[in-house]
Amino acid sequence: MKIKIATFCLFLVAILFSCKKEDITHGTGSATAPYIPLLSKVLVDNQSANEFLYNDTNMIWQEKTRLDLTIHHYNAKGQLVTSEFYGNDDALSNDQSVSQTAMTQAAWVTPASGKKIGIITYEYNANGQLTKSTTTHPLITCTEYSLYTYDTNNRISRQSMYWDEVATGYIDYTYDIKGNLAGETLYSTPSTGDPVAINSTKYSFDGAPNPYRMNNKLPVPGINSNINNIIKETNTIYLSAALGSDNVSTNENTYTYNTIGYPVSKNSNMTYVYE
DSSP: OOOOSSOOOOOOOOOOOOSOGGGOBSSSOOTTSBOOOOEEEEEETTEEEEEEEEOTTSOEEEEEOSSEEEEEEEOTTSOEEEEEEEEOGGGGOSSHHHHHHHHHOSSOOOTTTSEEEEEEEEEEOTTSOEEEEEEEETTEEEEEEEEEEEOTTSOEEEEEEEETTEEEEEEEEEEOTTSOEEEEEEEEOOSSSOOEEEEEEEEEEOSSOOGGGGGTTSOSSSTTTOSSOEEEEEEEEOOOGGGOSOEEEEEEOOEEEOTTSOEEEETTTEEEEEO
8 A cells, every 4th residue: 555656456347236226235225225346356368366355344354366465454443454465475586487486376375375574554543534554564674654644625635655764755646526536646855955756647537436446445545545447547757857758658448337337347358346
């Protein structure tokens, strides 16, 4: 849940329902509780790439890939308080045969088979706003944390990052009229001089519901907080005058949707599967 000017997750849908869609409800059949499908898997080229497990209150508990595992823990208020990250060291091996084997292995990372690579702890104020996230690494003693400030609409507008108590940079967030994350810009803060923009990403959206919003207990803005699905990303890497013009790249996405509006596929090779 660090800076995600290029982010790391994407996902799925295949849903069963009966009768009129306006009568479909979440679990209880109550017309006052609209049905919200839970993203279960994301398939890439018909192979499972991401899987999600939920607790008994339908909050995301585990996010799994072949190479890493994230386990989330919540307090009695339903706030995310810690996220544990496990990884497969072999995937980063300098030995190409070792890394290739890890990339194609059938077994996925588990707490028993993987190595714990970090924990993020989240802190909130009396109003329920995220105020601080602290990352700890098993082999690193330096402190790493972020502080958060909010705009007038109670949305995170800046994430200020620190390493060993020294400010290293910040991310500014902007939103569209629906509350989707419209843009984010990463700045570095040198020990002397003004902050320097490193890169930025601007987003455009469709009008359909975003299946990742099931994870909206994950407090930092991004794919988990967006109302809709990203159809275009424009990323700019800012270069100094000596290095030439800025590097701008664009990525566009196309989706197909089911009868209740959720995406079932993305860019022809990705499939969303729901519970």
